Amino acid sequence: MEAFKEHVGFVVPLDRINVDTDQIIPKQFLKRIERTGFGEFLFNDWRYLENGDPNPEFVLNLPRYAGASILIAGANFGCGSSREHAPWALQQYGFKAILAPSFADIFRNNCYKNGILPIALSADVITALSQAAQNTKGYQLMIDLEEQSVICPDGTAHTFDIGDFEKYCLLNGLDEIGWTLQYEADIAAFENR
Amino acid sequence: MKTQTMYEKIWEAHLVRASADEVPILYIDTHLVHEVTSPQAFEGLRLNNRKVRRPDQTFATMDHNVPTTDRSLPIADLIAAKQMETLAQNCAEFDIPLYDIDSPEQGIVHVIGPELGITQPGTTIVCGDSHTSTHGALGALAFGIGTSEIEHVLATQCLLQQKSENFEIRIDGILPYGVTAKDIILAIIGHIGIDGGNGAVVEYTGSAIRALSIEERMTVCNMSIEAGARAGMIAPDDTTYEYIAGKRFAPKGEDFDAAVERWKQLPTDEGASYDRTLQLNAADIAPQVTWGTNPGMVTDVTGRIPDPADMATADEKTATEHALAYMDLKPGTAITDIAVDRVFIGSCTNSRISDLRAAAEVAKGRKVAENVNAMVVPGSQAVKRQAEAEGLDEIFRAAGFEWREAGCSMCLGMNPDTLSPGQRCASTSNRNFEGRQGKGGRTHLVSPQMAAATAVTGHFVDIRNFQ
Numbered sequence: 120m121e122a123f124k125e126h127v128g129f130v131v132p133l134d135r136i137n138v139d140t141d142q143i144i145p146k147q148f149l150k151r152i153e154r155t156g157f158g159e160f161l162f163n164d165w166r167y168l169e170n171g172d173p174n175p176e177f178v179l180n181l182p183r184y185a186g187a188s189i190l191i192a193g194a195n196f197g198c199g200s201s202r203e204h205a206p207w208a209l210q211q212y213g214f215k216a217i218l219a220p221s222f223a224d225i226f227r228n229n230c231y232k233n234g235i236l237p238i239a240l241s242a243d244v245i246t247a248l249s250q251a252a253q254n255t256k257g258y259q260l261m262i263d264l265e266e267q268s269v270i271c272p273d274g275t276a277h278t279f280d281i282g283d284f285e286k287y288c289l290l291n292g293l294d295e296i297g298w299t300l301q302y303e304a305d306i307a308a309f310e311n312r
Numbered sequence: 313m314k315t316q317t318m319y320e321k322i323w324e325a326h327l328v329r330a331s332a333d334e335v336p337i338l339y340i341d342t343h344l345v346h347e348v349t350s351p352q353a354f355e356g357l358r359l360n361n362r363k364v365r366r367p368d369q370t371f372a373t374m375d376h377n378v379p380t381t382d383r384s385l386p387i388a389d390l391i392a393a394k395q396m397e398t399l400a401q402n403c404a405e406f407d408i409p410l411y412d413i414d415s416p417e418q419g420i421v422h423v424i425g426p427e428l429g430i431t432q433p434g435t436t437i438v439c440g441d442s443h444t445s446t447h448g449a450l451g452a453l454a455f456g457i458g459t460s461e462i463e464h465v466l467a468t469q470c471l472l473q474q475k476s477e478n479f480e481i482r483i484d485g486i487l488p489y490g491v492t493a494k495d496i497i498l499a500i501i502g503h504i505g506i507d508g509g510n511g512a513v514v515e516y517t518g519s520a521i522r523a524l525s526i527e528e529r530m531t532v533c534n535m536s537i538e539a540g541a542r543a544g545m546i547a548p549d550d551t552t553y554e555y556i557a558g559k560r561f562a563p564k565g566e567d568f569d570a571a572v573e574r575w576k577q578l579p580t581d582e583g584a585s586y587d588r589t590l591q592l593n594a595a596d597i598a599p600q601v602t603w604g605t606n607p608g609m610v611t612d613v614t615g616r617i618p619d620p621a622d623m624a625t626a627d628e629k630t631a632t633e634h635a636l637a638y639m640d641l642k643p644g645t646a647i648t649d650i651a652v653d654r655v656f657i658g659s660c661t662n663s664r665i666s667d668l669r670a671a672a673e674v675a676k677g678r679k680v681a682e683n684v685n686a687m688v689v690p691g692s693q694a695v696k697r698q699a700e701a702e703g704l705d706e707i708f709r710a711a712g713f714e715w716r717e718a719g720c721s722m723c724l725g726m727n728p729d730t731l732s733p734g735q736r737c738a739s740t741s742n743r744n745f746e747g748r749q750g751k752g753g754r755t756h757l758v759s760p761q762m763a764a765a766t767a768v769t770g771h772f773v774d775i776r777n778f779q
């Protein structure tokens with residue numbers, strides 16, 4: 120996994136609550152047996168018109184948000200299925216971090232395992248950041264994982280919570296399986312109890 | 313004396329390592345695997361030269377994208393076929409038992425687990441599918457995981473897990489006529505919202521829950537995830553032990569008696585406390601119908617489509633507007649005035665034999681309304697055989713329902729069973745997300761009884777007045 124320390128990127132606001140994993144990556148794209156190739160299908164049903172052309176109204180297709188790597192969304196982002204294809208699609212599209220008032224559990228776990236940082240901030244802060252992104256072309260944020268903070272262009276910083284272990288894994292790009300396997304003896308002892 | 317909830321007991325009994333400054337390592341007793349979320353996990357094992365630690369505690373089946381039509385024909389969808397073939401190869405390579413598409417045991421993973429006696433009280437169960445919470449109906453701690461975690465469990469038989477909050481949802485009283493387990497869980501989600509259970513393991517308690525059969529309990533636990541909960545569980549009791557006795561993988565003879573003695577220690581101790589509690593009265597619950605694009609957008613069958621203007625927050629107003637536009641519904645419309653094009657009876661929520669019996673009772677001697685296409689998809693081959701032995705297939709066919717082979721089918725429409733854009737469907741499944749049953753499809757979640765009644769009348773009806 121790629122390590123995550125600090126990131127500066129353009130911001131795109133997706134003004135919806137309860138964005139579910141069926142929207143993030145619709146099921147017709149879950150048939151692949153590879154881990155790659157999902158980015159182009161991210162938000163497929165919103166992003167493309169019936170004839171396959173990009174939907175000009177969908178926020179990711181607006182030229183002003185091209186190249187965004189930080190997504191701001193409404194509460195309970197990632198609810199629904201456990202498909203890890205959702206974070207894969209987000210990551211392969213180019214997102215490094217997602218900011219929302221809250222996240223669904225399984226989705227949040229899946230993000231950490233793919234080097235994406237899910238950042239929960241208060242609804243007020245999210246609304247303010249989302250508005251700033253709408254009002255200012257080329258709006259950027261800086262994310263400092265070590266300091267657990269999101270820094271705005273004017274220098275205002277918003278701190279966020281993250282578990283020590285998740286932080287450690289992200290900072291070091293750590294393979295969790297390798298971590299658990301160090302305790303093979305404990306696992307064997309447990310199995311023989 | 314220390315008192316504990318059932319969740320705490322199972323949690324503690326499975327800790328391989330728990331030191332204060334580390335993420336706990338939780339042992340997993342049973343790992344269920346299916347074709348859609350596993351290929352990349354096996355690939356990861358191969359890349360890192362790792363083995364499956366306990367193939368004997370791993371079970372695989374094919375359910376998500378299997379066709380539900382004639383199984384003697386080749387699979388038309390080549391990409392789906394490739395995914396199934398990949399699972400078969402992976403199971404062969406890593407020595408994992410597989411109930412493949414031709415197996416008499418094949419079925420939806422959450423239907424066959426309990427059916428085969430793989431699901432047992434007090435165990436930890438995971439699967440790369442969010443509805444793994446279903447297995448909690450037998451007093452197991454069961455939850456869905458992502459593909460990286462599947463790989464983790466394959467390699468280590470463990471997961472790195474933080475303990476969740478424990479949320480008691482207590483339903484006392486007697487369920488009114490026509491009100492089912494599906495209505496209980498939909499009413500709960502309507503009450504607490506689709507994020508009302510976030511971060512929590514829910515234990516369902518109370519006399520109304522105790523009165524449910526195991527299959528009904530599965531319906532309730534199944535949809536815990538639709539309230540955002542990590543898992544849902546119900547304490548084992550005599551109903552549970554009777555259900556498990558004699559199942560293929562259940563302990564036998566003296567071992568079974570010893571197991572029951574152990575299982576009897578599992579229920580939450582008197583005086584143990586939960587982080588949160590919610591109480592509802594069974595008598596207040598009516599048949600439920602969802603009207604929007606998530607399971608929390610639900611109302612009584614006697615209700616009407618809400619007006620976005622009445623919503624408490626701006627976010628909810630926008631979400632309701634979006635949902636009504638997608639669903640093509642007008643505020644104030646009576647639920648019973650909504651006509652449907654399709655009816656789907658199936659999914660890991662409602663495709664077990666008791667669900668099919670309930671639907672067949674309504675369908676018996678009646679005809680599916682003109683312009684409605686209705687299908688019944690049993691949850692497993694075993695359910696299908698049982699239903700056919702009871703003649704339910706004949707009842708459904710005579711009424712004009714299609715009778716299919718087992719699988720997830722139109723619950724998520726990965727196989728050819730999908731809604732066309734704009735079609736409206738009464739479905740016994742668990743998710744009414746946009747496009748879930750097919751791009752542009754409009755899903756209303758209901759109980760099997762309500763779905764069957766909707767099929768014959770062509771619009772939603774209150775099953776309580778249905779003659």
Ligand code: SF4
Nearest residue numbers: 443659660720723724
């Ligand atoms: S029936 Fe539906 S919800 Fe259940 S496992 Fe299959 S796809 Fe998932």
